[in-house]
Amino acid sequence: MSKPILDAKIPPGPLAHKWTSYKATSKLVNPANKRRYEIIVVGSGLAGGSAAAVFGEQGYNVKCFCYQDSPRRAHSIAAQGGINAAKNYQNDGDSVARLFHDTIKGGDFRSREANVYRLAEVSNSIIDQCVAQGVPFAREYGGMLANRSFGGAQVSRTFYARGQTGQQLLLGVYSELSRQIAAGTVKMHPRTEMLDLVIVDGHAKGIVVRDMVTGEIASHAADAVVLATGGYGNAFYLSTNAAGCNVTATYRAYRRGALFANPCYTQIHPTCIPVSGSYQSKLTLMSESLRNDGRVWVPKKKEDCGKNPADIPEEARDYYLERKYPSYGNLAPRDISSRSAKEVCDEGRGVGPGGLGVYMDFSDAINRLGEATIRERYGNLFEMYENITGENAYKTPMRIFPAVHYTMGGLWVDYGLMSNVPGLFVIGEANFSDHGANRLGASALMQGLADGYFVLPYTIGNYLAPLRGTRPDVGRPEFKQTEAEVRDRIQRLLSVKGDRTVDSFHREIGLLLWDACGMARTKEGLEKAIKRFDEIREEFWKNVRVAGDNEELNQSLEKAGRVADFIDFGQLMCRDALNRNESCGGHFRSEYQTPEGEAQRNDDDYFYVAAWQHTGDGNVPEMIKEPLHYETVQLATRSYK
Amino acid sequence: MNFHLKVWRQENGQSGGQFRDYEARDIPAEASFLEMLDIVNEGLVLRGEEPVAFDHDCREGICGMCSLTINGIPHGKGRGTTCQLYMRKFSDGDTIYIEPFRVGAFPVVKDLVVNRTAFDRIISAGGFISERCGAAQDANDTPIGKTVADYAMDAAACIGCGACAAACPNGSAMLFVAGKVGHLGLLPQGKPEAGRRVRGMVAKMDDEGFGNCSNFYECEAVCPAGVPAAFIAKMNRDYAMASVSNAVEATA
Ligand SMILES: Cc1cc2nc3c(=O)[nH]c(=O)nc-3n(C[C@H](O)[C@H](O)[C@H](O)COP(=O)(O)OP(=O)(O)OC[C@H]3O[C@@H](n4cnc5c(N)ncnc54)[C@H](O)[C@@H]3O)c2cc1C
Ligand code: FES
Numbered sequence: 001m002s003k004p005i006l007d008a009k010i011p012p013g014p015l016a017h018k019w020t021s022y023k024a025t026s027k028l029v030n031p032a033n034k035r036r037y038e039i040i041v042v043g044s045g046l047a048g049g050s051a052a053a054v055f056g057e058q059g060y061n062v063k064c065f066c067y068q069d070s071p072r073r074a075h076s077i078a079a080q081g082g083i084n085a086a087k088n089y090q091n092d093g094d095s096v097a098r099l100f101h102d103t104i105k106g107g108d109f110r111s112r113e114a115n116v117y118r119l120a121e122v123s124n125s126i127i128d129q130c131v132a133q134g135v136p137f138a139r140e141y142g143g144m145l146a147n148r149s150f151g152g153a154q155v156s157r158t159f160y161a162r163g164q165t166g167q168q169l170l171l172g173v174y175s176e177l178s179r180q181i182a183a184g185t186v187k188m189h190p191r192t193e194m195l196d197l198v199i200v201d202g203h204a205k206g207i208v209v210r211d212m213v214t215g216e217i218a219s220h221a222a223d224a225v226v227l228a229t230g231g232y233g234n235a236f237y238l239s240t241n242a243a244g245c246n247v248t249a250t251y252r253a254y255r256r257g258a259l260f261a262n263p264c265y266t267q268i269h270p271t272c273i274p275v276s277g278s279y280q281s282k283l284t285l286m287s288e289s290l291r292n293d294g295r296v297w298v299p300k301k302k303e304d305c306g307k308n309p310a311d312i313p314e315e316a317r318d319y320y321l322e323r324k325y326p327s328y329g330n331l332a333p334r335d336i337s338s339r340s341a342k343e344v345c346d347e348g349r350g351v352g353p354g355g356l357g358v359y360m361d362f363s364d365a366i367n368r369l370g371e372a373t374i375r376e377r378y379g380n381l382f383e384m385y386e387n388i389t390g391e392n393a394y395k396t397p398m399r400i401f402p403a404v405h406y407t408m409g410g411l412w413v414d415y416g417l418m419s420n421v422p423g424l425f426v427i428g429e430a431n432f433s434d435h436g437a438n439r440l441g442a443s444a445l446m447q448g449l450a451d452g453y454f455v456l457p458y459t460i461g462n463y464l465a466p467l468r469g470t471r472p473d474v475g476r477p478e479f480k481q482t483e484a485e486v487r488d489r490i491q492r493l494l495s496v497k498g499d500r501t502v503d504s505f506h507r508e509i510g511l512l513l514w515d516a517c518g519m520a521r522t523k524e525g526l527e528k529a530i531k532r533f534d535e536i537r538e539e540f541w542k543n544v545r546v547a548g549d550n551e552e553l554n555q556s557l558e559k560a561g562r563v564a565d566f567i568d569f570g571q572l573m574c575r576d577a578l579n580r581n582e583s584c585g586g587h588f589r590s591e592y593q594t595p596e597g598e599a600q601r602n603d604d605d606y607f608y609v610a611a612w613q614h615t616g617d618g619n620v621p622e623m624i625k626e627p628l629h630y631e632t633v634q635l636a637t638r639s640y641k
Numbered sequence: 642m643n644f645h646l647k648v649w650r651q652e653n654g655q656s657g658g659q660f661r662d663y664e665a666r667d668i669p670a671e672a673s674f675l676e677m678l679d680i681v682n683e684g685l686v687l688r689g690e691e692p693v694a695f696d697h698d699c700r701e702g703i704c705g706m707c708s709l710t711i712n713g714i715p716h717g718k719g720r721g722t723t724c725q726l727y728m729r730k731f732s733d734g735d736t737i738y739i740e741p742f743r744v745g746a747f748p749v750v751k752d753l754v755v756n757r758t759a760f761d762r763i764i765s766a767g768g769f770i771s772e773r774c775g776a777a778q779d780a781n782d783t784p785i786g787k788t789v790a791d792y793a794m795d796a797a798a799c800i801g802c803g804a805c806a807a808a809c810p811n812g813s814a815m816l817f818v819a820g821k822v823g824h825l826g827l828l829p830q831g832k833p834e835a836g837r838r839v840r841g842m843v844a845k846m847d848d849e850g851f852g853n854c855s856n857f858y859e860c861e862a863v864c865p866a867g868v869p870a871a872f873i874a875k876m877n878r879d880y881a882m883a884s885v886s887n888a889v890e891a892t893a
Contacts, residue, residue, distance in 0.1 A: 054774045069696065070761050072801055073704040089781060125775065132777035134770045134825050136794040143784025161794060167703055168797060175769035182765040190758065213750055242698040276671045281679055282700045384702065387725050453774050501683045547686045552653065553694055553751040556686060 006259070006611055006626035009414045010114045015632050019118040022415070023458050027465035034059035036469030039460070040207055040222040042194045042249055044071030046166075046445060047428025048228025049173035050452030056180030058457060063220055064177070065189045065209060067244050067558075072174040075230055075242040076448060079166025080287035080381065082148060082158035083130075083445040085123040090147050094155040096120045103443060104633050106152040106333055107408070107436020108585035108601065110262075112609075113630050114415055115433045122454040123446050127159055129453055135172045137161050148289055150441035152333040152640070158442045163287055163380045169445055173452075193558065195486045197225065197253045197424065200478045204253075204424035205471060208479070208486045212558065215551040217486055219479040223464055223471045224423045226456065227253060228448075231407035231429040233266065235566045235573065236518070237510025239404035240272060240285040246562040247569045250411050250430050258419045259611035259624060261412035261432035263569070264577035267439055267586045268519050269405035270296075270337035273388055274357040278507070283403040284388055286360070286381055288441040291330045293365035293374060294398070296321050296337070298349045298358050305351050309359055309397050320344055328640040335438045335586045335599075336640060338402035342519045343597065345401075352399040359397035366394065402519060406444060408435040408586065409576070412611040412626070416459035417451060420611075423463060427451035432609070437585025490550050493560045498543030502560045505540050509533070509563075509570050517570075517577050522590045526578040533571035540567055572612060572621065579623060582606045603635050642668045642728060645736040646681065648693055654748050654756075660738070663693075670729040674717065675700060675707065677728055678739075695753040700724045702865060705800035708807075709753055710740040715804035715863045722802065722865045742807035746814070746850045757803050759849040760817060767841030768821040770831050783829050796823035798866040805860035805868075811852030816860040818842050819876035820868045826879060836883035843880055 011022040029037065037060050041052040044066040052064040066074060086099040100120035104111060127145070131137065137159050138146040147156040161168035180186040191212040198206040198219065206221040232247035233239040254260045271286045271294075297317045299305055304312050320340055325332040332340075341358050344350060351357045366374050371394055375382070382393050389399070410432040417425050417433070428448040435443065472478070516529035540563075547556040583592040583599035584606070592600045609626040644665040651658025663685075668677050675697050682692035698706040702725040711717035717726045731737065739753065747755040797820070805816035822839050825831030831838070854873060861870035 050774075057774060068698055068704070068706060069757060070705075070801065072761070072764075073698055073706050075699060075704070077704050078699050078701055087780070125777070127780045128777035129772075129774055131780040131783075132770070132772045132830055134793075134797075134828050134831050136790050136797050136824065136828065137780075138794075139785055139787045139790040141787050143786050144781050161797075164703065164798065167800070168794075171797065175764065176774075178761065178765040179769040179771060181761075188761070190761075240701075242704065243700060244698050277669050279669055279672050279676050279680055281673075281676050284701050384725070387721060387727065390727075390729065457774075499687065501686050503679070503683060545686055547689075548691055553754060555694055556692055 006412065006420070006609070006624055007414070008112060008626055009416060011415065015113060015117050018114050019121055026458055027462045029461050029465050031059055033469065035061060037061065037464055038063065038222040038471060039224050039226060040220055041065070041226045041228060042207065043074065043228030043230065043428065043430070044177065045074035045076035045228060045230055045428060046169055046173055046448030047430070047452045048226065049074065049170065049177050050449055051226055051228060051427060051456050052186050053173065053176035053180050054453055054457045056183065056185030059185070062180070062186040063189060063222065064186055065192045065194055067191065067193045067212065069190050071177055071188060071190065072171060074170060075245055076170045076445070077167045078240070078242065079445055080163045080285065081150065081289040082160035082165045082442045083126070083169065084150065084157050084442040085127045085159060085446065086120055086157060087124055087127060089145055090156045092155045094157050098155065099123060099157065101633065102153050103434070103440055104436070105638055106438055106440035108438050108599065108638055109436065109603070109633070109635050110584050110628070111434055111436030112628065113633060118455065119434050119447055119450050122450045125454055126446060126449045130169060130172050133172045133176060135161065135168045149292055149331060151288055151291065151331045151337070152328070152440040158289070160289065163289070163378060166445060169449065194229070194249045195252065195561065196482050197256045198479050198482045199256050199421065200472045200476060203422045206474065206479060208482050210486070213553050215549070215554065217483055219474040219483055221471050221474045221479065223467055223469060224425060224460060226425045226427060227411065227430050228428045228452070229430045232569060233404045233407050235509070235570050236404040236513050237506045238275065238280065238283050240269060240283055243281065246565065248562050248565045250426070251565045251569050253411060253419070253421070253424060255614050256421070257614070258421045258424055259412040259613055260409070260572060261609050261611045262409040262576065263573045263612065264517060264580060264587050265408035265437050265585065266404060267334055267406040267408060268338040268402045270334055270341055270402050271360060271400045272403035272405070273385065274352055274399055274401040276353060284384065285403070285405065286385060286398065286400055288334070290360060290378055290381060293377070294330065294360040294362050295319055295364060296330055296358055296360050298344045298351060302348045305349060305355060318344070318349070325640045332640045333438060333440060338519060339588060341402055357399040357401045360400050361397035362393060363397070406439055408432065408437060408439055412609070416462060417456050418459070418463060425456060425460060427456055437587055489561070490557065492541070493544070493546050493557060493564070494550065496541065496544050496546065498545050500543050501545060502556060502563050505536065505544060506563045506566065509536060509567055513570050513573065517574050520588050520590050521577050523578060526574045529574045530571055530578070533567060533574070537567050540564060568617070575621065576610055576612065579610060580606055642670055642731070642733045644668065644677070644731065644734070647736065647738045649740040650693070650752055651749050653751055658749065668728055672728050673700070673724060674711070674726040674728065675724050693753065694751045697724055703800060705802035708742045708755060708802055708804070710742055710807060712738050715742055715807040716865055720865060720867065722800070725865070742803055744803065744806045744812045746806070746812065747803060759851070760801055760803060760814070762849060763814065763818060763842050763845045764821065766845035767834070767838040768825070770825060771834060785828060789827055793824050793827040796820045796827070796868055796872050799868050800866050802865060804863045804865060806851060808859040808863040809852065810857055810859065811855060813854045814846050814851040815854040815873050815876070816864060816868055816870060818846050819872040822876045822879060823872035835879065836886055839876060839879045839883045840887060
């Protein structure tokens with residue numbers, strides 16, 4: 001039997017008209033009927049918060065869930081650098097077509113053309129919307145909006161609010177959400193964690209959650225479920241994600257039949273503060289925007305690595321990005337910049353503790369523009385750097401190193417952002433659709449808001465309209481059964497009472513993934529890791545120690561559930577990386593590189609999305625392909641030279 | 642480094658609490674305050690004791706989740722959040738008192754975790770601009786001077802942690818409220834609702850049981866986002882104006 005092939009349900013017609021014609025022909029739910037529908041939105045970040053607010057505004061009944069104490073704290077808050085849009089306010093030749101093309105190329109030709117085009121198309125409305133809700137973007141003296149450049153683009157199309165763009169965008173979303181909460185259309189459930197998805201007659205009709213204060217396990221039913229639960233970068237333990245970021249919501253949905261697409265596509269951000277010790281719990285990003293003014297270098301000679309950087313003369317420095325990629329220089333895309341940093345460190349030319357660091361030097365920019373200008377642009381980042389490292393980057397170059405930052409993979413969705421499970425929608429970083437094998441800077445915020453404000457509110461009607469508000473009741477056996485399974489799993493976690501902490505397991509799989517499925521991957525390493533995951537899983541369930549009980553606020557228990565899922569999911573990442581016998585974007589298989597050490601794609605055999613289907617715990621999952629088709633873009637070797 | 646910790650332990654919102662002694666041993670100077678607590682907690686778990694519950698998430702000073710009172714000061718000495726406090730700022734052998742944020746309107750949930758949903762309710766009472774998604778004009782249609790935009794950003798930088806209220810002898814949330822009122826009120830988009838906003842938010846603040854401002858300015862001193870207390874004075878003016886115009890509207 002030949003394997004099924006996935007249909008993304010891309011609308012017909014020329015690329016530039018697809019979205020317009022889709023909207024014109026989508027089904028509508030009559031305004032008076034909307035209040036008969038209930039929509040569950042899990043996540044209150046840019047994606048979930050904006051979707052929940054718009055659904056509320058449209059008249060639906062919404063239940064929104066987040067694990068933090070307030071929706072305002074979703075990890076979107078931490079985005080520093082900015083958000084892209086094709087406004088062309090700088091008159092530097094930008095357009096929807098160019099933003100589209102940059103994003104497809106940035107993704108190393110592994111994303112879906114129609115989705116990316118739509119993203120570029122709605123990008124401008126996002127900026128309008130944000131300004132209208134009071135987002136204080138940076139401005140020029142004349143009162144117009146200011147822009148900066150990000151990697152992988154030769155135009156200045158990034159809008160920003162100091163180094164706190166994500167915060168300001170999220171607070172905008174949160175204010176809209178708060179307005180709807182006041183209006184009674186959205187009911188917010190903070191400190192509530194989704195632990196499973198409920199399927200009724202093949203459709204996603206609800207979730208099972210745990211109240212993180214009382215431990216109560218409860219079900220919620222709805223006409224549709226939207227997952228906006230962010231990325232899974234914390235699988236690596238050390239990442240720029242927040243402590244609570246998890247794969248649980250999406251992994252549980254995967255276990256219930258949703259396909260997981262391209263899990264091996266992860267982004268390692270080139271400019272983070274290097275690791276300093278094993279006690280460390282997270283890595284801090286230094287925004288890519290710094291690369292507008294910072295020049296990246298290492299000493300040419302190994303012997304110089306221990307010296308004070310000020311004592312290393314200009315001619316003894318290797319500005320390797322400028323040397324290798326003269327047209328993009330320090331703004332080469334993330335995957336390329338990260339790999340280059342790894343290369344120079346592998347050559348023994350890294351700086352700082354363990355030789356795992358490169359310099360990012362602002363002295364030229366300070367000489368050219370003055371310290372005040374640099375302070376105005378990046379003051380909070382320099383402050384953060386000094387606080388963490390104790391070094392003053394106005395005086396001495398920053399030390400930076402790549403760190404796990406973003407996950408391009410996610411639950412598979414069609415053009416309408418619905419997964420293969422009817423009624424289950426997935427938006428924001430949690431889905432896989434727009435960034436291919438590598439995401440360009442400032443494009444995740446754009447995607448989260450595009451999905452939540454301007455795409456899902458249109459597409460969800462096609463699913464909801466025919467239903468007429470006939471959702472099942474939480475008393476149904478499907479809900480009771482799922483609740484029982486959730487309770488059982490919690491009991492199992494609590495009753496192991498072994499002698500290893502949850503964190504020790506998390507650190508172990510983090511290192512395993514970083515080595516086998518990080519910046520460079522090999523067949524051999526991945527095969528070993530896949531085996532190792534079986535052993536770790538076994539040990540976890542025999543020897544983990546979880547403190548306390550279920551019926552209380554129990555952070556040890558919360559973490560244990562998440563780490564258990566990361567163990568299963570980490571193995572899936574490795575399987576996906578092993579399947580893809582090519583290098584593309586963030587997925588670099590050492591066996592597949594050009595003589596210059598660049599990623600070597602294999603379009604003949606791997607021009608597809610790999611979507612994984614769960615076949616039972618402990619079984620090898622099945623891979624289903626969504627072949628990619630490009631109507632307008634020519635496949636080319638990605639060059640930033 | 643080694644530290645003696647005196648940590649507030651409280652089972653839940655209904656129970657009482659007390660300080661308990663813990664030793665933090667072999668802590669690297671580069672560790673953050675929360676990483677120090679992680680190390681202590683791992684030890685507690687292995688000894689079969691309940692780890693100390695504390696709120697945290699981003700661990701980079703922006704989400705506003707972390708909320709410890711350290712030696713009597715919300716977020717500890719120096720500007721910044723708890724998660725951005727590093728152990729090298731302490732001396733070996735120090736005794737450190739760790740408590741939750743102490744504000745009547747933020748009841749303790751467990752140990753060092755408090756319930757700050759009162760802040761969310763204050764925002765729901767007017768901390769927004771009512772506009773419909775998709776109805777906006779082009780973003781550059783209304784120019785906003787750089788100085789105004791920058792000043793609005795100073796206020797908008799608030800991370801909603803609640804340290805202001807925890808530092809205030811009256812448990813007042815004025816800086817939090819004034820930040821939002823100032824941010825939105827300065828921008829042309831926020832002006833139409835300015836009066837409603839300030840009236841609604843202030844009323845809600847009182848309703849939630851936060852105290853009044855009597856100009857101690859402890860709030861400004863501990864604010865990790867550096868929101869200037871000048872916004873409080875601005876809000877007082879806005880509030881007075883809004884109350885007057887409300888009275889006029891009501892009689893008109
Ligand atoms: C440090 C950093 C800097 C970044 N800078 C930029 C930038 O400058 N530009 C850019 O474009 N992108 C940037 N990104 C990426 C971007 O911020 C994220 O991809 C994006 O904000 C994700 O938004 P989201 O809404 O999908 O998820 P999130 O904002 O992560 O929200 C996830 C939500 O889901 C909830 N949730 C998760 N799991 C559960 C569960 N099991 N149960 C209940 N609720 C759950 C959480 O509570 C939260 O509300 C950055 C990312 C990081 C980490
Ligand atoms: S944990 Fe986010 S601000 Fe401290």
